[in-house]
Amino acid sequence: MTAYAIFIRDKLTDPAEFQTYSDTVGESFKGHPAKILAAYGKQEKLEGIEPDGVVIIEFPDIASARAWYDSPEYQAAAKHRWKAASxxxxxxxxV
Structure with a gap:
């Protein structure tokens, strides 16, 4: 069943580290069946705390999403995201 990886950025704290993440994360998708549906586009908050940014990535199933997230290529890029923002x-x- 289709699965979605959803990244909700609360606060950007280090733009330089985020740029490094942005420059390297694309390579992590090679060989993974991922489709980026939304990435830091215009948003309209309806309830709760407004996020700084949202990314939604579609995968064929949860196992495929975890395989990408846990891959050495993504984890190498993610180190920069962790330094850049919460x-x-x-x-x-x-469904």
Whole structure:
């Protein structure tokens, strides 16, 4: 069943580290069946705390999403994201 990796950025604290993440994360998708559906686009908050940015990535299933997230290539890029900002990240199964 389709799964979605959702990244919700709370606060950007280091733009230089985030730029490094942005420059390197694309390579991590090679060989993974991922489709980026949204990435830091215009948003309209309806309830709760407004996030600084949102990314939604579609995968065929949870296992595929975890395979990408846990891959050495993504983990190498993610180190820069962790230094750059605070995030909430979830993988959710579709209906």
């Amino acid at each position: 995030y909430n990240v979830v993988i959710v199964e579709g």
